[in-house]
Amino acid sequence: MDPSIPPSAPSSPPPARPARFNPLRWLGRLITLSGLVMFALTVVAVAVLGGFLSLGSDDSLHEQHHSLSKTATDKIAVITLEGTILDGEGFVKRQIDHVRDDKAVKAVVLRVNSPGGTVSGSDYLYHHLKKMVADRKLPLVVSMGGIAASGGYYVSMAVGDEHENVIFAEPTTWTGSIGVVIPHYDVSRLMEKWDISEDSIKSHRLKQMGTPTRPMTEEEREIFQGLVHDSFQRFKEIVKAGRPRFAKDDDALVKVATGQVFTTHQSLANGLVDREGFVEDAIDRAIQLAHLDKEQVQAVKYKHLGGIFDLLDMRAQSRRAAPGNELAALLDLASPRAYYLCTWLPVLMAQGDASER
Secondary structure, rough: OOOOOOOOOOOOOOOOOOOOOOHHHHHHHHHHHHHHHHHHHHHHHHHHOOOOOOOOOOEEEEEEEEEOOOOOOEEEEEEEOOOOOOOOHHHHHHHHHHHHOOEEEEEEEEEEEEEEEEHHHHHHHHHOOOOOOOOHOOEEEEEEEEEEEEEHHHHHHOOOOOOOHHHHHHHOOOEEOOOOOOOOOOOOOHHHHHHOOOOOOOOOOOOOOOOOOOOHHHHHHHHHHHHHHHHHHHHHHHHHHHHHHHHHOOOHHHHOOOOOEEHHOOOOOHHHOOEEOOOOHHHHHHHHHHOOOOHHHEEEEEEEOHHHHOOOHHHHHHHHOOOHHHHHHHHHHHOOOOEEEEOOOOOOOOOHHHHHH
């Protein structure tokens, strides 16, 4: 090494460049962190609500205080029947099952606000109410709301004939409509106008009985009339079982079993109901029949508890959007069916039981 050349200083690394801010990287981290936080919150929410709601299930009932003592152990159960009756399963049936298993319930008030529905659905609810009353030996009182007609009146006959003054109607109630209808519509002339022909292959001429694509034949009309007659006869027998007055006087029943609806004033005069009154009056009567102390009893009602998806209305939307549901609903509407229903509209009802509400 040449001593005349001074030794060079050791080389030092170049100064570090400050890290460049990358907005996309930070955005990605923020989104990831937010997702983790939301997931954690969702887990906590499900855990908290798990004791009250069943995820994706709509079978839960929640008991609510209706009136009278909040601390009493003896109960008067108010079972609500609202809306059109279809298959009979659903909220009303779950209320019946719940009451049957609750030993603290000493009497029942059936709150009816329904124009009726299918023959089979109405009879199904009637059957299970009668069975509940018989199994538990529970007094049953009916409280009619705005309308308790046709199938709604049919179900009300579960009160039986053991006690007097057990059907209460509000001053503005419409009830009655004792009768049966099988809807039928003839669109054959409309099909001709649109140049549409129907050419189904069937095993027998009666297989498509009631089709709207052609006028109904006299043979078909006679068969349908027989179905209506049998269902109508059963309706009248059910009324006789619930209204002793009509069991003793066929002419009185014939007078009101015309499909007509009646006001409360008219219903009282014709023996369709017992008393004008509200749900509170029906509860008081149930307390009397159960021989309870009004100060030591509470009236309860039941609320439908859906799952989380039901609360967000996601489940209902997914059902409506599911492939094939539209076809199933269309096929159901196209099936001949007898109704205990008070309506002048075409019977166009979606799948499911409206009394779920």
